[in-house]
Amino acid sequence: MTSRPGGRSARVREAVLEAVHAELTEHGYAGMTVENVAERAGVHKTTVYRRWGTVDVLIADALDHSRETGWPVPDTGTVEGDLIAIATEVADTFADPERRLVPIAIVAAALQSTRALDAKGRFYAARHAEAAQVVTRAVARGELPPQNDPVELVRLTCAPLYHRIFITGEPVDRATAALAALAALAAARAGLL
Template sequence: MPHDPKIAKAGTRPGGRSARVRTDVVTATLAELTERGYDQLTVEAICHRAGVHKATVYRRWGGIDGLIADALAVSADQPWPIPDTGNVDEDIQLLAREVYTTFTDPDLRTTPTALIGAALRSALGAAALSAFFTARHQQAAEVVTRAVKRGQLPAGVDPVELVRAATAPLYHRLFITGEPLDERAAHRAAAAALYAARAGLFDAAAP
């Protein structure tokens, strides 16, 4: 939604040295993680690739888990153009299909899969992963908010709950059960979430 964390420009001072260092280090972290995996990831290799001193990394990030967490934080800050076809059914289907495509396309899946897997290896990373998905769900919820205004969904529907329900079964297959993920599963998850929303199961005012 996208659920593949992508790194663009980062930092609180665009063009400043601190922002450039953060961008270089986070980019290097993702590259090393993609190539080596979490178990072989080292601060030394990241520093060499980013062209920064180890002391800088340890002072600012604390170590590998801090770097993983910041990679997710940077990704969560990036804007994402959510679909707006004018039809909520198509929009929710597109959200689910993007998860499917991101994690099944050989050219796209390696980095986000490695980053999520690494994040689950530490409390710091897991917290950052939770914050990442919270940000993405809130961004994608605009699809539902627009649909309510158009009269395509009930006024009381919880936008985040609908988005979560449309994508959670896909992540369950990807990272919990390891079951194959195909287009039919993505379509079914989106359709089920929309059906539940129209049935009132995601009413924000419900107890």
């Protein structure tokens, strides 16, 4: 059977994946069921079982779908501005009581599901590769030495924020984001990456 882009199959997938996010944030990985996802999505549970089968597959598909949806890579004209914009997006997401729910639920699910862990890895690898464009542009403009690893600079920019969010529970804000970006940039300018 061939599915048409934008057809019923696409609408069902969108509804189910939205329901996955809602169920994860409301009930967590342990409380999420295929039946609840189907009910929330307004589709019959056999449709969900036939296409996805398990909660782990639902979570992985939700992450893969998010990965497939691009995001606008910052282009402020400077590597400093771009890295601060990337870090600020992370800080703003986790400072917002609503927006933070899904990524926190996904990380928690990845601690309990190998399939979700693999999907989370693919998601962040894709996002880091997209964000690395800011470093590639900076090297082309002569702002950074060419030996820097673009993906590593993005990771180093975001790592202090994720450490606060997931390890110490400290709040993150725009000032913290800017500091993380500037520290990573200093390492890159020194050719340490």
